[in-house]
Amino acid sequence: MEKDEAIKLNNQLCFSIYSLSREINKLYRPFLEELSLTYTQYLVMLVLWEKESCTMKELGDSLFLDSGTLSPVLKRLTERALTYRKRDPDDERRVLISLTEEGKQLKETAAEIPGKLIKKSGLSEEEFSKTLFDFTNLLQQIQQANTE
Amino acid sequence: MEKDEAIKLNNQLCFSIYSLSREINKLYRPFLEELSLTYTQYLVMLVLWEKESCTMKELGDSLFLDSGTLSPVLKRLTERALTYRKRDPDDERRVLISLTEEGKQLKETAAEIPGKLIKKSGLSEEEFSKTLFDFTNLLQQIQQANTE
DNA sequence: CTCAATTTAATTTTGCGCAATTTAATTGTG
DNA sequence: CACAATTAAATTGCGCAAAATTAAATTGAG
Numbered sequence: 132m133e134k135d136e137a138i139k140l141n142n143q144l145c146f147s148i149y150s151l152s153r154e155i156n157k158l159y160r161p162f163l164e165e166l167s168l169t170y171t172q173y174l175v176m177l178v179l180w181e182k183e184s185c186t187m188k189e190l191g192d193s194l195f196l197d198s199g200t201l202s203p204v205l206k207r208l209t210e211r212a213l214t215y216r217k218r219d220p221d222d223e224r225r226v227l228i229s230l231t232e233e234g235k236q237l238k239e240t241a242a243e244i245p246g247k248l249i250k251k252s253g254l255s256e257e258e259f260s261k262t263l264f265d266f267t268n269l270l271q272q273i274q275q276a277n278t279e
Numbered sequence: 280m281e282k283d284e285a286i287k288l289n290n291q292l293c294f295s296i297y298s299l300s301r302e303i304n305k306l307y308r309p310f311l312e313e314l315s316l317t318y319t320q321y322l323v324m325l326v327l328w329e330k331e332s333c334t335m336k337e338l339g340d341s342l343f344l345d346s347g348t349l350s351p352v353l354k355r356l357t358e359r360a361l362t363y364r365k366r367d368p369d370d371e372r373r374v375l376i377s378l379t380e381e382g383k384q385l386k387e388t389a390a391e392i393p394g395k396l397i398k399k400s401g402l403s404e405e406e407f408s409k410t411l412f413d414f415t416n417l418l419q420q421i422q423q424a425n426t427e
Numbered sequence: 428c429t430c431a432a433t434t435t436a437a438t439t440t441t442g443c444g445c446a447a448t449t450t451a452a453t454t455g456t457g
Numbered sequence: 458c459a460c461a462a463t464t465a466a467a468t469t470g471c472g473c474a475a476a477a478t479t480a481a482a483t484t485g486a487g
Contacts (some may be wrong), residue, residue: 137393138386140325140341142394144407145303145318147414148479150343152300154421155293160475170293171443177288187466193288195298198466200444207442224452224465238286245285248292253424259292262417266295269410273302276401301444308445319473335436348474353473372435372482379432433484439477447469454463 136147145209158251162244166237171196173206173241179214186219213237264274306399311394314385315359319344319352321389327362328386332377334367361385 140146156170163173178185182262187205191197203227208214215233219225249259288294304318311321326333326341335353339345353376356362361382367373396408 138325138390139329140322141415142411142412143322143325143393144400144414145307145324146322146342147411147418148296148300148303149318149322151414151418151421152296153343154418154425155296157425157475158421159293169442170297174291174294176295177286177291177294181287188464191465193300194294196443197445199446199468202467204443210288222465223455226466242286245291252292253420256349263290263292263295265413266299267289270287270299270302272296272401273299273306276399277302277305304444317472334433338438343454344473345475347476350437352473370435370483374436429485429487431484431486435482436480438475438479438482441475443472443474445471449468450466452464452466454461456461 158248159244162247166240171200172208175201175204175208175240176213176234176237179228179230179234180241184227186225186227188225190228208234283361289395306396307392310395314388319348321345323352323356323362324382324385324389326374327382328389332375335374338376356382395409 136142159170159173163170166173168176174194175190178190182189183195187198187201190205191201194201203218205214209216212231214228215231216226216228219227249256252259254262284290307318307321313316314321316324322342323338326338330337333341335346335349338353339349342349353362355365357364360379362376363379364374364376367375397404400407402410
C-alpha cells in the first residue's frame with residue numbers, strides 16, 4: 132500500500148473494528164434494555180449463567196477485564212439483586228460472586244437474545260459461524276502479538 | 280446451534296468483536312503514547328490529515344460519533360494546539376475545525392504507525408487487506424440492519 | 428414575511444475501560 | 458519463624474460513548 136493511502140482513516144484496521152464493535156453493541160441495545168442490562172453487565176451475566184459462581188479474578192480472566200472495570204459493574208448488579216458477593220473463607224483475598232434466584236431467572240429471558248440477534252443482523256447461520264470463527268482466531272493472534 | 284450453546288459467552292459475536300476491538304486498541308497504544316494521543320484523538324487527527332479542515336458535523340459523519348463525544352475531544356486537541364476552531368461565517372451554527380502547523384507536522388510521525396502496526400500484529404499484507412475488507416463489509420451490513 | 432420545524436453544536440449524566448495506587452491476605456525464601 | 462514478594466480486590470482519576478436536554482441559527486411552508 133502506498134504510504135499516503137496507508138494513513139487514511141478507512142484503511143485503518145483499528146477504525147473498522149472499532150466502528151463495527153460499536154455498531155454491534157447498538158444492535159444488542161434494544162434487547163438489553165428490555166432486561167435493563169448494559170452491554171458489560173450482560174457479558175458478566177453470561178459468565179455467571181455458565182458458571183453459577185466464580186471469583187472476581189476468574190470473571191476478569193474470562194472477560195479480559197480488570198477489577199477497575201468489574202468492581203463497579205458488580206456493585207451495580209448486586210444493588211439490583213442479580214448477584215451477591217462474599218469473601219472466600221479459604222482465601223480472604225478472593226471475592227466469590229454468585230447469582231441470586233432473580234439473577235438465575237433472568238437467563239430464561241436472555242436465552243432469546245442470541246437468536247433474535249442473528250435474525251436482526253441479517254446474517255445467515257453460516258455467515259454468523261464463520262464470522263465468529265474468524266474473529267476468535269484473529270483475537271488469539273492479536274493477543275499473542277500483545278504479549279510478546 | 281443448541282439453545283444452551285447459543286447463550287455461552289464464547290459463542291457471542293458481541294464478545295469476540297468487543298474483545299478484539301480492545302485488543303487492537305492495546306496494540307496501538309504504545310505507538311500513540313509516543314504522540315501523546317488517545318485512540319479517539321488519533322482517529323480525529325486521521326480525518327483532519329485527509330481533509331485539512333472540516334465541520335464538527337462532517338467529523339461526526341466520518342467517525343460515526345456525535346458532539347457529545349467529539350466536543351470534549353476537540354477541546355483537548357485545541358488545548359494542545361494541534362487544532363483550532365472557528366464558527367463558519369456562512370452558517371454560524373457550524374464549527375470549522377482546522378489543523379495548526381503543529382497538527383499538520385504530526386502527520387509525519389504518525390505516518391509510520393500503520394506500517395509498524397501491521398508488522399507488530401503478525402499479519403501478512405494479504406491477511407491485513409482481507410481482514411480490513413471483511414470488517415468493512417460487515418460494518419455496512421450491520422449499519423444497514425440498525426437503520427431498518 | 429413569519430413562525431414552527433429543523434439543524435448544529437454544547438452540555439449533562441451515566442457507565443464503562445484502563446492505568447496507577449492502596450490495602451489486606453497469602454506465599455515463598457532464608 | 459520472619460519478612461519480603463506476590464496476589465486479589467477496591468479505589469481514584471481520566472477519557473471516552475451514548476442518551477437526553479438545551480440553545481442558537483437557519484430553513485421552509487403558508
